[in-house]
Amino acid sequence: MLLVYGSYGYTGRLVVDEALERGTDIVVAGRNAEKVETQADETGYEGRVFSLDDLGVVRDNIEDTEAVLNCAGPFSETHPTLVDACLAEGVDYLDITGEVDVFERLAALDDEARDADVTLLPGVGFDVVPSDCLAAYLAERAEDPYYLAVGLRSMTSISPGTARTVVEGLGKSGVIRRDGELRDVPAAWKTRNIDFGDGDGTVSAVSMPLGDVSTAYRSTGIENIEGYVSLPRSARLAARASRYAAPLLRTKPAQAALKRLADAVAEGPDEEERETVKGYVWGEVRGENGKHVARLRTPETYALTARTALEALERADEVDAGFQTPATAFGAEFIVEFDGVEREDVDS
Numbered sequence: 001m002l003l004v005y006g007s008y009g010y011t012g013r014l015v016v017d018e019a020l021e022r023g024t025d026i027v028v029a030g031r032n033a034e035k036v037e038t039q040a041d042e043t044g045y046e047g048r049v050f051s052l053d054d055l056g057v058v059r060d061n062i063e064d065t066e067a068v069l070n071c072a073g074p075f076s077e078t079h080p081t082l083v084d085a086c087l088a089e090g091v092d093y094l095d096i097t098g099e100v101d102v103f104e105r106l107a108a109l110d111d112e113a114r115d116a117d118v119t120l121l122p123g124v125g126f127d128v129v130p131s132d133c134l135a136a137y138l139a140e141r142a143e144d145p146y147y148l149a150v151g152l153r154s155m156t157s158i159s160p161g162t163a164r165t166v167v168e169g170l171g172k173s174g175v176i177r178r179d180g181e182l183r184d185v186p187a188a189w190k191t192r193n194i195d196f197g198d199g200d201g202t203v204s205a206v207s208m209p210l211g212d213v214s215t216a217y218r219s220t221g222i223e224n225i226e227g228y229v230s231l232p233r234s235a236r237l238a239a240r241a242s243r244y245a246a247p248l249l250r251t252k253p254a255q256a257a258l259k260r261l262a263d264a265v266a267e268g269p270d271e272e273e274r275e276t277v278k279g280y281v282w283g284e285v286r287g288e289n290g291k292h293v294a295r296l297r298t299p300e301t302y303a304l305t306a307r308t309a310l311e312a313l314e315r316a317d318e319v320d321a322g323f324q325t326p327a328t329a330f331g332a333e334f335i336v337e338f339d340g341v342e343r344e345d346v347d348s
């Protein structure tokens with residue numbers, strides 16, 4: 001039995017729709033009784049109502065399942081109890097986080113997960129499936145790879161959960177990996193000009209603390225990793241300005257007000273956007289035999305997330321126990337198995 005937690009959120013609903021379309025049997029779950037029951041009625045799936053406050057309650061609700069996909073974010077808040085329950089009950093844990101802290105905490109539980117015969121597989125959405133697979137693909141082509149840069153570009157609207165997760169990151173420093181260690185750097189400390197292959201030519205991308213600084217390190221062993229995101233100019237300036245406003249942005253009242261604002265204004269892409277907008281991922285690996293660059297064109301980020309997350313959930317039983325990334329779990333070719341994904345070598 002496969003359980004989707006946070007199933008009535010924006011992204012959770014897309015995962016449930018995908019399961020219905022594919023005929024996958026799942027249990028829908030979350031903390032709001034009315035929303036879970038409505039969704040269970042509409043879909044015919046079993047619904048389970050439980051919050052994440054009490055470990056015993058969570059254990060009781062997942063003990064008869066094989067794997068749990070957590071779609072309730074920010075994951076810094078939701079992963080601890082669900083992961084502890086999964087480890088205690090021998091249930092595989094997956095989520096769609098892109099948060100570096102969450103990846104690092106789960107990576108630190110690797111031994112515990114192996115002992116419990118549990119797979120911990122975070123990041124099975126747009127963050128980080130395409131970039132992780134691209135990093136692994138490029139690393140295979142490089143001799144003794146020592147540097148990886150990953151860039152993301154998508155002009156889609158964002159969902160309430162993503163907006164709240166972005167608010168949590170405001171005022172925090174950037175993070176890169178240097179000589180194998182995570183290093184804090186100023187927010188938006190560097191820019192790079194990147195051609196994502198979307199017809200806009202070379203555009204400016206600003207450094208961001210992408211989950212790849214955790215995941216690609218485990219997938220490829222590369223010790224120097226930087227993440228970049230292409231943002232409109234106003235957002236780039238705001239990202240840099242957030243350095244100076246950091247003490248204010250990190251206060252509880254500011255965080256609460258901004259999260260309320262995020263809930264009010266962010267709706268997520270509508271169906272037309274999900275069907276027409278594209279996502280772009282660029283990667284560069286440097287090794288002893290030179291520089292290797294490739295890029296991916298993907299379906300819209302939330303549409304792709306629903307597909308990669310459900311596929312990973314269905315195939316979790318074939319993955320080894322312990323901490324895994326999408327590429328260590330399913331290989332570098334995993335991403336190109338999805339309809340609408342194209343990979344292109346740019347330089348080698």
Ligand SMILES: NC(=O)c1ccc[n+]([C@@H]2O[C@H](COP(=O)([O-])OP(=O)(O)OC[C@H]3O[C@@H](n4cnc5c(N)ncnc54)[C@H](OP(=O)(O)O)[C@@H]3O)[C@@H](O)[C@H]2O)c1
Binds near residue numbers: 078128
């Ligand atoms: N990796 C990726 O590429 C990717 C793609 C899409 C989304 N995401 C991430 O996924 C998360 C959800 O996004 P969304 O767009 O679906 O957001 P959303 O529409 O706001 O839904 C969030 C869901 O999480 C639940 N939730 C939040 N906090 C909870 C808590 N403390 N305990 C129990 N349930 C809780 C909410 O339940 P209530 O309504 O009861 O609060 C709701 O069901 C965000 O962090 C987003 O960044 C990642």
